[in-house]
Amino acid sequence: MAKETEPNNAVAQQNGKETAMNSESQQELSNSVPVENGVGETNGDELKRDSSAKNEDLDDIPWSQRIREKQQNSSTSKSVKRPVTPEESGGEEAQPVVKKSADKKRKTRQASPESEEEYTPKKKSKSSKTKPENPTPKSSAKKETKTEEDSDYEDDKPAKKKKKSTENNHAKQETSSSASPTKKKKKAEEEEEVWKWWEEQSPEQSDGTIKWRTLEHKGPMFAPEYVPLPKNIKFKYNGKPMDLSPSAEEVATFYAKMLDHDYTSKPIFNQNFFKDWRKTMTSAERSTITDLKKCDFRDINAYFLSETEKRKARSKEEKKAEKEIKDKEAAEYGFAMLDGYKQKIGNFRIEPPGLFRGRGEHPKMGCLKLRVQPEDVIINCSKGVTIPPPKGHKWKEVRHDNMVTWLCSWNENVLFSNKYIMLNPSSKLKGQKDWEKFEKARKLKGCVGPIRDQYLLDFKSKEMRIRQRAVALYFIDKFALRAGNEKDTDEAADTVGCCSLRCEHIKLHEELDNQKYVVEFDFLGKDSIRYYNRVPVEKAVFKNLKIFMEGKEPGDDLFDRLDFSKCLFKRINGWINCQSIRTYNASITLQDQLDKLTNPDDTIHAKLLSYNRANRQVAILCNHQRAVPKTHDKAMETLQNKINEKKKEYKEIKAELKKNKNDEKLQKKYTRVKEQLVKLKTQHTDKDENKQIALGTSKLNYLDPRISVAWCKKYDIPIEKIYSKTQRDKFRWAIDMTKEDFIF
Structure with a gap:
């Protein structure tokens, strides 16, 4: 189509040859409109053109549209042909007309400076199956509801007045029109890949034994081999440069990279490192290197620091190339086929060798984590699936166990625990496990009363074992303590749970801070995080604790009669475990707090503050603490400065508005700034309240x-405000199935 800024030639031609138009219009239309299978690009649109459109200014009507209108009114013009069926066209597939494609062609011709005869239309896509519709122009007396496809025809309507900007507008519309289908297609493809397994089977229908029918993957991706240091970078012993064997040099680099870390100042870390390092040395190296204090790793440390700076200074091209390599690796190793569906793998890269750090004051910090070889790895997959090991190696074992969810397994050498490669949290196996866990906890709502009644009665049992079990269950239920288990304290950090408490971990107070029967807890919990709490308890619990502690030393077990090999609550109900009670208490606390704190009339920011406060109560209950971030004070200072600046702006606008009360633009600005100020204040409060609380752990587990999800839907809160993209993938099952009236 010719540009709308150049219609005068066409108008003059029509005015000068009015009598010849009827005979020539069909020929001209065939030149300007591509016809395929007997259907012109008009798609019968001219049949719905209202006669009122003729009264518009001729200069504003594109000439090809006037040709179509003239053809419609002409007595010699014929009806638009119907699409030819495959049978009528000799068996060839009929090409349906795509309105978006036609619209794109019209805009392309409109933006093109070339004449209509020079334009060569592109062939229409065979894959398109859009049915032709007849949109109603703006001038039509009969108004119809716009559909998505109708909106694509707006560019066919004549633009008015601002002719200079019309060309630019059409270019923008063409860009958005061409990009939109691509985005929609990409989104559709992503949605197609989502396996809505929750619609196939509920937790009640699953027997919990068979995890999969078919499983196929590529195995793990191993850590790259060690690259020796440059010849000019030397390790020094007693001030003299010394060449190390490759194995000893590699372990030396592990320590050198940590010189600036607090770990290298800890005696237990240095002792464990030096002991394991000497095992990798040659006999000559062991005879020479006998004292860690005489070892100088500074040159190696400086080398790696310079390499880090070089890495930061990489060009965009280098970063892009590295990303492409990682993406290629992820495409090859990062997915598995589970029951015929493509599922993402969570951790397909095996951890490289290094020095064990541990949490808190772990007794094995500094020990060497050896390189994992294919000979250490057990592969789990379907029968008939071949997963070749790296060249020159072989797998330790290949299993076909569909009762487990792991893909690969090996035993690490420091804690001698099993490590696994599992599917991503967004996978069916992980999601189904989460769903079953929360459904099990939800069932407790109907039977938690009888369970509590039972352990209250057991406080007075004649059997000491039952009394201890009752008090332990009371602690787990009321204070959300982890159960804890038996372990070798020489091989692991001295962390405890409820059942492994020692007498030194509690103090009893008949009265404290105007409260009677107070128990003071002080011990290291999971991940060596200190649990300190003072709580009033039942009188019967207090008396029993005094009995349990009689005649015991501080290091003796508080619950010495409990059998760790048996479930604590087996005699109450077969399916209940400690985690179910902890999960139930956390979830029911969130439900209750949200009901109490949420005000329907609040702004989104105020509602989110209420949500975080409810979440914080759960985190406190579960002892999900964290150290105050090092950047907290600076971040709070920056936020306070923003608040001060916004307050100043708010006062200025408020004063100006008093002078110009009828200024609508100023009123809108006043409202906007006021909302921004409230948002900043809410952020400041929220950040300060949560500085020592880890909200994410309870939210995810x-x-x-x-x-x-129900809370978000009920109060119109975007789910993105609560869950990140990764978290939304993990809980896709909940987002899809939950309605706003859900109650835990």
Whole structure:
């Protein structure tokens, strides 16, 4: 189509040859409109053109549109031909007309400076199956509801007045029109890949034994081999440069990279490192290197620092090339086929060798984590699936166990625990496990009363074992303590749970801070995080604790009669475990707090503050603490400066508005700045309240996501405000199935 800024030639031609138009219009239309299978690009649109469109200014009507209108009114013009069926066209597939494609062609011709005869239309896509419709122009007396496809025809309507900007507008519309289908297609492809397994089977229908029918993957990706240091970078012993064997040099680099870390100042870390390092040395090296204090790793440390700076200074091209390599690796190793569906793998890269750090004051910090070889790895897959090991190696074992969910397994050498490669949290196996966990906890709502009644009665049992079990269950239920288990304290950090408490971990107070029967807890919990709490308890619990501690030393077990090999609550109900009670208490606390704190009339920011406060109560209950971030004070200072600046702006606008009360633009600005100020204040409060609380742990592991999803839907809160993209993938099942009336 010719540009709308150049219609005068066409108008003059029509005015000068009015009598010849009827006979020539069909020929001209065939030159300007591509016809395929007997259907012109008009798609019968001219049949619905209202006669009122003729009264518009001729200069504003594109000439090809006037030709179509003239053809419609002409007595010699014929009806638009119907699409030819495959049978009528000799068996060839009929090409349906795509309105978006036609619209794109019209805009392309409109933006093109070339004449209509020079334009060569592109062939229409055979894959398109859009049915032709007849949109109604703006001038039509009969108004119809716009569909998505109708909106694509707006560019066919004549633009008015601002002719200079019309060309630019059409270019923009063409860009958005061409990009939109691509985005929609990409989104559709992503949605097609989503396996809605929750619609196939509920937790009640699953027997919990068979995890998969078919499983296929590529195995793990191993850590790259060690690259020796440059010849000019030397390790020094007693001030003299010394060449190390490759194995000893590699371990030396592990320590050198940590010179600036607090770990290298800890005696236990240095002792464990030096002991394991000497095992990798040659006999000559062992006879020479006998004292870690005489070892000088500074040159190696400086080398790696310079390499880090070089890495930061990489060009965009280098970063892009590295990303492409990683993407290629992820495409090859990062996915598995589970029951015929493509599922993402969580951790397909095996951890490289290094020095063990551990949490808190772990007794094995500094020990050498050896390189994992294919000969250490057990592969789990379907029968008939071949997963070749790296060249020159072989797998330790290949299993076909569909009762487990792991893909690969090996035993690490420091703690002698099993390590696994599992599917991503967004996978069916992980999601189904979460769903079953929360459904099990939800069932407790109907039987938690009898369970509590039972352990209250057991406080007075004649059997000491039952009394201890009752008090332990009371602690787990009321204070959300982890159960804990037996372990070798020489091989692991001295962390405890409820059942492994020692007498030194509690103090009893008949009265404290105007409260009677107070128990003071002080011990290291999971990940060596200190649990300190003072709580009032039942009188019967207090008396029993005094009995349990009689005649015991501080290092003796508080619950010495409990059998760790048996489930604590087996005699109460077969399916209940400690985690179910902890999960139940966390989720029911969130539900209750949200009901109490949420005001329907609040702004989104105020509602989110209420949500975080509810989440914080759960985190406190579960002892999900964290150290105050080092950047907290600076971040709070920056936020306070923003608040001060916004307050100043708010006062200025408020004063100006008093002078110009009828200024609508100023009123809108006043409202906007006021909302921004409230948002900043809310952020400041929220950040300060949560500086020592880790909200994410409970949100991901102990809170039923359906509670949060229902809350978001009920109060029109975007789910993105609660869950990140990764978290939304993990809880896709909850987001899809939950309605706003869900109650835990």
